[in-house]
Amino acid sequence: MESWLRHATGAAALLLCTSACTTLDIPPRDSVGADGAFATLLRGNASQLSVGTASVLPGQESSEQTTRSHTCQLETIAVVVRWVEPSLSAGQAVNLCTAAAHAARQPLHAADLNDTPVRYQVTIVSDGGGIWQQPARPARPELVVAFWFPAGDDADALRARVISTTAHEFHHIATAMAGQRRWGARREPEAYLAGACALLAIEGELRREQLPGRHDPRADSLLPAAARRSGNAGNAIGRSLQAFFSGDHMQRDDEDGRALLRYCQQSIGFPGIAR
Ligand SMILES: [Zn+2]
Numbered sequence: 103m104e105s106w107l108r109h110a111t112g113a114a115a116l117l118l119c120t121s122a123c124t125t126l127d128i129p130p131r132d133s134v135g136a137d138g139a140f141a142t143l144l145r146g147n148a149s150q151l152s153v154g155t156a157s158v159l160p161g162q163e164s165s166e167q168t169t170r171s172h173t174c175q176l177e178t179i180a181v182v183v184r185w186v187e188p189s190l191s192a193g194q195a196v197n198l199c200t201a202a203a204h205a206a207r208q209p210l211h212a213a214d215l216n217d218t219p220v221r222y223q224v225t226i227v228s229d230g231g232g233i234w235q236q237p238a239r240p241a242r243p244e245l246v247v248a249f250w251f252p253a254g255d256d257a258d259a260l261r262a263r264v265i266s267t268t269a270h271e272f273h274h275i276a277t278a279m280a281g282q283r284r285w286g287a288r289r290e291p292e293a294y295l296a297g298a299c300a301l302l303a304i305e306g307e308l309r310r311e312q313l314p315g316r317h318d319p320r321a322d323s324l325l326p327a328a329a330r331r332s333g334n335a336g337n338a339i340g341r342s343l344q345a346f347f348s349g350d351h352m353q354r355d356d357e358d359g360r361a362l363l364r365y366c367q368q369s370i371g372f373p374g375i376a377r
Pocket residue numbers: 104105106107270274290293332
């Protein structure tokens with residue numbers, strides 16, 4: 103439910119469900135930004151939670167079939183990255199896989215779900231856009247999650263998108279599995295915070311321009327409430343995290359970085375060190 107991310111701006115037809123519905127209305131893909139928009143649909147109570155996802159990428163209809171895959175395992179979390187050459191090199195796919203596994207692990211650990219078996223599929227799309235939905239299925243005994251990401255031109259930027267989106271969406275999933283309230287004013291800011299914290303902890307660096315906050319409030323009148331809330335929550339958390347920066351970027355082990363990671367630990371229970 104209600105976790106359309108940052109980049110869905112100016113979407114006249116962006117509709118989505120709220121807490122009680124069983125379907126997710128998907129925005130047209132020409133209404134989302136270049137980085138795509140992502141949602142997680144959560145249904146049921148903590149013990150019988152079901153999880154579905156949607157990924158919306160802009161551009162002409164993608165028709166490619168992925169030809170390469172790489173699988174990696176971190177504790178109970180298995181990640182498979184699928185792509186078409188030459189959008190990623192094999193080495194970049196290995197790094198992406200490891201980063202995605204760490205980004206999923208942090209919110210799960212923060213919710214004491216260390217033992218949860220997870221299968222996470224990351225598909226890199228290099229020939230356009232489309233809408234991909236993963237039908238809802240029970241989160242237990244195995245949590246299955248899939249998202250599709252635009253390849254873009256830059257493997258580092260792609261990895262950062264995957265880390266922040268993964269941590270954001272897994273924060274929603276993990277807190278729901280742990281029985282925490284899924285709605286309320288704090289949920290969406292905390293999910294954005296999870297994205298920023300994971301980026302710093304995993305990549306070792308966070309730049310100001312990577313903070314959430316690209317939602318354009320001029321689009322608010324066109325957006326349904328949940329998307330509006332999400333966009334503005336991203337802007338608010340981005341503004342508040344600016345205060346942690348003394349320069350344009352921080353490192354995991356410098357003064358600014360340590361202060362932010364402490365805040366991540368205190369506010370959403372993230373581990374200070376990712377690896
Ligand atoms: Zn969200």
